[in-house]
Amino acid sequence: MKKRYSHFIRPLQIFLDVLLINLIVYLIYDKQYLNSYFLSYISLFWLLTSYLFGFYKVYRYTRILRILSLLIRQFSIFILGYFAFFGIFREGEIVNNQFLILTTIIFTLSIAKFLWFIFLKKYRALGNNFRTTIVVGFDDSSKNIIKLFKSKSNLGYKYLGFFSNKPVESSEYLGNINSVFEYAKTNLVDEIYCSLSKLSKDQIKKINKFALEKDIVLKLIPNSNELYSKNQSIEYYDDALMVLNVQKLPFEFAENFYIKRIFDIFFSIFVCVFILSWLIPIIWVFVKMESKGPLIFSQPREGLNGDHFVCYKFRSMKVNEESDKIHAIKGDLRVTKIGAFLRKTSMDELPQFFNVIIGDMSIVGPRPHLESLSLEYQKDVEDYLKRHIVKPGITGLAQVSGYRGEIKRKSDIKNRVRLDIFYIENWSFLLDIKIIIQTILNVFKGEEKAY
Structure with missing residues (x-):
């Protein structure tokens, strides 16, 4: 049975960020702000904009530049909403600590975002919060993915081995492609990576059906010179390696x-x-x-x-x-x-x-x-x-x-x-x-x- 707690990470981040926003207002202590209208407004506005602009869509393979981009976009909108409160309820009036509260929120939540990111990297590097992976099909592209799993421990992937119809003398060789189903039934497997150059469409379809039934994430290792459908999203691991993520179902978010x-x-x-x-x-x-x-x-x-x-x-x-x-x-x-x-x-x-x-x-x-x-x-x-x-x-x-x-x-x-x-x-x-x-x-x- 899978006992993973990754799905608690995002709600915990959201809760702490909203808590920090309210705590900042409380600590600066301005009676004009310590009221339910202002606190409810900025809290709800933060939640709404973060949802619409994907502020918390940060994954284990996300790069630090992506974090910076999310912060800039989120706070650009939040600043507009923050000042809109005074335009709506205070008729544009500049009141005490208005800018101090805003700059403190921006600074504190930016630091918190980066600390979360760094903490999770360090935590995963110690062997925690990992995702178990297997690779189906053995070629140069899948070798690069395997190398990444083994060298980048802070991504939090625990590589179990690979499957190939061509036997390979390696302790990581787990069997032929057809044996992947039995292996995944008897072992804890979170993600399956399939090489598109080594598997037929029927094999991919069969593995995709199996993955859906067993609640396993399926990802495809593409040929770099092919075009892909809109039902697949591109992800980059370690900047250079491209992986296709099979379209997520709405409830996976x-x-x-x-x-x-x-x-x-x-x-x-x-x-x-x-x-x-x-x-x-x-x-x-x-x-x-x-x-x-x-x-x-x-x-x-x-x-x-x-x-x-x-x-x-x-x-x-x-x-x-x-x-x-x-x-x-x-x-x-x-x-x-x-x-x-x-x-x-x-x-x-x-x-x-x-x-x-x-x-x-x-x-x-x-x-x-x-x-x-x-x-x-x-x-x-x-x-x-x-x-x-x-x-x-x-x-x-x-x-x-x-x-x-x-x-x-x-x-x-x-x-x-x-x-x-x-x-x-x-x-x-x-x-x-x-x-x-x-x-x-x-x-x-x-x-x-x-x-």
Whole structure:
């Protein structure tokens, strides 16, 4: 199991920078600044601009000149926003310590940025916070990457060895190219580097699929005289070495994960407090009047990375032994009258907002399936497991596009998975909002397959 803490580095940097900004204002101590309006304004403006201009997108291979470029760009915008506060709220008035606060923020955060960068380099040079790497294909370009991994310990890469169809007398030789899959299953591998001159397109495709399923980063070592698609970004290691980074999925960026999670929590709390707080007693009365059994139906489903979690719903069926094996079909005799209404309006899904708060689900994402059905679908759909790289959702792109309810044909599940994968690869916050709005509209319009 991978136990890496790199994803905490960026949030910690952001937290400390915002803390420093507020601490500077406090220590200089000017009553005109020590108020919630000013502190909230500069904190939020810093967070917004740093997100828009990628101020915290610093990686282990980033060069120091790149750090300087980020500082210049970030503070150029921050200075404009800082003085805009006085133009908006203080009518351009120059007040005590206005310039002292600004220059102290710029100086302190610049020093902090470089200290972070240097500290991480030194920390990684001691063998900490490393990424384990293997190289597939052995040529001059891959030799240069291997040499870099072995000579630049401060980059934080732990090189494990290489694979090649041509046997090489070396302790680093791990086997032929086909054996990379078994090796990566039994060893902790964070990144795979593939030589484009030594692997066919089919081999690259196969390794890419494997890497997605196993949460391994795939990078390509290019031929210098070829052009590459917009789906690949160029990275430079040690100035001279060029590596192609296979297009990252939106949720591989930490800021996207936190934006989605924060929205999920606040939206779910709103629903639980202002809707479920009074709706649950009403539904409880109607459910209990019609049939015996609990109000909440809990069922194991497959979630993030294929792990199981307990999914909650309002019970819409009579208690039966087939509920964990068979989905409801049209005219299903197990469905109660109040259950039919709950399913028609999708109100039976509302308890899943508790799943969202717990962290098992998201508001928008691929719908979670029963394990028995998931195993069946994997046989029919090649990229089915890709759905598991994000949290399942209460609603999703497939559902608002008409693919919900009973699976009658293989094309039904294939179309669902196709739309789920499109959502994963093209996620944006606005897409989530659009899906939520469409879900609400569908509730009022009614859906043919909601039974």
